[in-house]
Amino acid sequence: MSLEIVQIKSLSGGNFSYLVFCPRSREGMIIDPSFAAEELLARAAEKNLRVLLVANTHGHRDHTEGNRRIMAASGALLAASPLDLPQPDIPLAEGSVLKLGEETIHVLHTPGHSPGSLCFLLPPGDLVTGDTLFVTKAGRADLPGGNPRELYASLKRLAALPESTRIHPGHDYGPSPVSTIAFEKEHNPYLRCADVEEFIRLRMG
Numbered sequence: 001m002s003l004e005i006v007q008i009k010s011l012s013g014g015n016f017s018y019l020v021f022c023p024r025s026r027e028g029m030i031i032d033p034s035f036a037a038e039e040l041l042a043r044a045a046e047k048n049l050r051v052l053l054v055a056n057t058h059g060h061r062d063h064t065e066g067n068r069r070i071m072a073a074s075g076a077l078l079a080a081s082p083l084d085l086p087q088p089d090i091p092l093a094e095g096s097v098l099k100l101g102e103e104t105i106h107v108l109h110t111p112g113h114s115p116g117s118l119c120f121l122l123p124p125g126d127l128v129t130g131d132t133l134f135v136t137k138a139g140r141a142d143l144p145g146g147n148p149r150e151l152y153a154s155l156k157r158l159a160a161l162p163e164s165t166r167i168h169p170g171h172d173y174g175p176s177p178v179s180t181i182a183f184e185k186e187h188n189p190y191l192r193c194a195d196v197e198e199f200i201r202l203r204m205g
């Protein structure tokens with residue numbers, strides 16, 4: 001049995017939040033509460049879940065908004081990169097793992113949009129990508145701490161995942177709310193650049 005994923009969109013900013021849970025143990029985690037804290041808590045209660053963790057894909061305010069509300073209501077611990085958020089309860093880096101019941105979530109460090117940007121890989125084939133990879137688009141690299149060369153390397157790495165991997169992005173910026181690596185390799189211009197120079201022209205131009 002694998003983890004289940006509920007995607008919730010905030011009206012403000014088109015942010016996507018995720019409620020991830022193990023259907024057997026009823027242990028859950030919320031990724032990027034954004035402006036949907038109340039709805040996430042309601043959905044977790046409806047499903048009779050214990051929310052153990054709040055995790056952030058990165059430290060930008062539109063994603064971390066709602067952290068405190070979820071933590072206060074559930075007692076959840078904060079899991080994030082210390083490169084983006086000061087002193088999280090559970091500091092995450094490349095290779096970190098999180099457990100929900102019997103299920104394991106793998107952490108990929110994918111810098112470029114921000115120094116501590118992370119993606120969460122939920123086996124067998126779901127990837128929560130934050131603001132690194134969107135459906136047909138990519139995150140900005142011109143914000144403080146952003147780095148287009150790092151972002152290019154992170155996107156190349158994601159593009160090398162199995163083509164059936166499903167993409168769950170941090171904003172609703174594309175023609176559909178989710179996609180796959182196969183779809184992105186075909187339709188995302190940022191994954192189709194011939195080299196890093198072309199990517200930088202497209203991303204920073």
Ligand SMILES: [Zn+2]
Pocket residue numbers: 058060113131
């Ligand atoms: Zn961001």
